[in-house]
Amino acid sequence: MIVKQVDGRTMTKRRAVTSAEIAQEAGVSRATVSAVLNEATGNIRISPETRRRVLAVASKFHYVPNPAARALRSNRSGAIAFVSRTMHQTAFGHPVSYQLNLHSAQAAARVGAHVIEISPETTGAVPGEVSGDIFGFLLSRRPDGVIFDAPTRPDDVAKVLESGIPVVQLLRPHLGVPTATVTVDATRGVHEAIDHLVGLGHRAILYLGSADTHRANRSRLDAFHAALQRHGIVLPESAVALGPDYTLEGSIALARAALRREPSPTAIFAGGDIFAVGALHALHELRVRVPDAISLVSYDDVYAPLLYPPITSVAQPLRDVAQRAIDVLMRQIEHTAGETDGDADAPPAHLVLPTQLHIRSSTQPPRPSGPWTG
Amino acid sequence: MIVKQVDGRTMTKRRAVTSAEIAQEAGVSRATVSAVLNEATGNIRISPETRRRVLAVASKFHYVPNPAARALRSNRSGAIAFVSRTMHQTAFGHPVSYQLNLHSAQAAARVGAHVIEISPETTGAVPGEVSGDIFGFLLSRRPDGVIFDAPTRPDDVAKVLESGIPVVQLLRPHLGVPTATVTVDATRGVHEAIDHLVGLGHRAILYLGSADTHRANRSRLDAFHAALQRHGIVLPESAVALGPDYTLEGSIALARAALRREPSPTAIFAGGDIFAVGALHALHELRVRVPDAISLVSYDDVYAPLLYPPITSVAQPLRDVAQRAIDVLMRQIEHTAGETDGDADAPPAHLVLPTQLHIRSSTQPPRPSGPWTG
């Protein structure tokens, strides 16, 4: 019996409606209710009339299947774990990771799954877990799939993959671990940015980027070189300055040092918004005006629009990345379910999405005159 | 029987170890295994020897209890829903919400719960859900508790609360809905900031803030007035400029208009980092230097350290806010569980945490000379 107690000022957690109650109310069996709600496919057929009645009753009583029971029975938790990028290095977090997180949650919800947040920084053992680390925690939740956003350590990914759960890595995958990936075509993005600068007349361009040797960083730098080469521009070694990722102080120091060197660039390409921030700080100190005295382009487009002047930047299609991640995972999850034990699984998907250049006020033709003077 | 298939190159999702297997292997019953793993409290006592053996076997086989079965039986999902602040207004998201999100996930993990991400922006109906909206989705997950980060609409909160699930609202609660809250002592934070400015010698201070009438905004503005009054300063009406929240263009326009008015301030208090960003843009256009010609303080401390110059800012203890939110929720969840049906529940907790002022390079004494000249 269903008692709606609306009168008492406070609500005690009321017992939820079960399928049995819906069945009874609709004058059918629980099996029928289940079949209707799952739009069952098998050798089962529900008459439109029955279907309609069940649905009406379910809706009237706000019936929602118990996810635990469903999970137990179907061996599917409906959960996608999102392992966010580590953020301890920075006080202000990773806007990119945040966007991916949110977009993943939305994309998952659209297919009836939910995203559970795994923050690798959690310190200390988790009570009740046999293995104290955060991956024990992850595994203990039995997610149907796992998204790694730019994982730091390949071992973490490998461990999850070995447990047999579908995995997808985003943006900065460890290709040594054979999982699906969704990345972005940095090469094309960088080319666009450099073409934009060269098109404006710049030839002396400084590259500010990460010293981390991850492929994603390498490919930005390689693309930088390739793009210049295509324009017949050869840069001195001093045109590339590599420093630590994601620390403001590091980026400022890097820019400061690089800008002190000769010859002076007329433009800067920052291989990440944080490097653009660092460049801006250093340029301010030097009283060099952007874009009057020097142009600035960045890769990421997260802080870029906020800075002054608003920075021309290469944007990653984060919403699409998240959506495709969920797609890939869902496909894999459904596939895994149907499989017996044969090892005839297809090779992991590797999706590459295009970037987009947002042109703002930080770029203009180099001025004809000589060296810098604010 | 437990078959570890390590040889096959690819792993098929292997059947998980169950408590029955552990029981058999340890030569005890499943009930004993359960009692050991849950450190059962009732009238059950496990001999240290048995305990040790069970634990050893469990660990050897990497046994992790099936969360769905546990949830089904105990009527506890182990999930905390985190409803993030809506973000559609801005391309760059809400760093504050992100931090709260991550810290909540960490705090939850420490007590064995997981956080599921609810992004209110999800559009379109969710397949299989009776009610198509995102709160139907939320409820369908049967979370043990819900965290609302600065909820937009009180109705959403009320709906969840009415379902009997413990709720806590963060930072910008709707006090009309009787839930627990964890907020920040904006009053004290603003006082500190204003004291800092006045201590430097400023008396003409411009307030740039949200036109939204939420209490959190009101209290910042009220505190601004109170702080000035305490210093015997009376400001003209034109010293307060209110505009739209969280849009860059709006903030810039607001600052632009306000700065055009007479008399000119020697300092600006931005009631949110986005307003500081707007102020900086407007000041740049006017070629007014910070802090030489005008000082700038903000509230939030999210973008503040990145801007140039780094902005003195009031920081909120987001990690603590998240931790307390989890604490409050957990207490409430345990309480609810023990309760029969009596309505003798305690009034909801209202925690208020202190802010911290980070002094950076955007503030200095006003210069003795007259009006602005970059």
Added chain:
DNA sequence: ATGAAAGCGCTAACAA
């Protein structure tokens, strides 16, 4: 086209 019945893995009351 629908119903009956079994069982997913776990926990809690009751026995022993």
Added chain:
DNA sequence: TTGTTAGCGCTTTCAT
């Protein structure tokens, strides 16, 4: 101190 038993709510054959 430990084992037995009975479900939690759902899905899924198999019968009808």
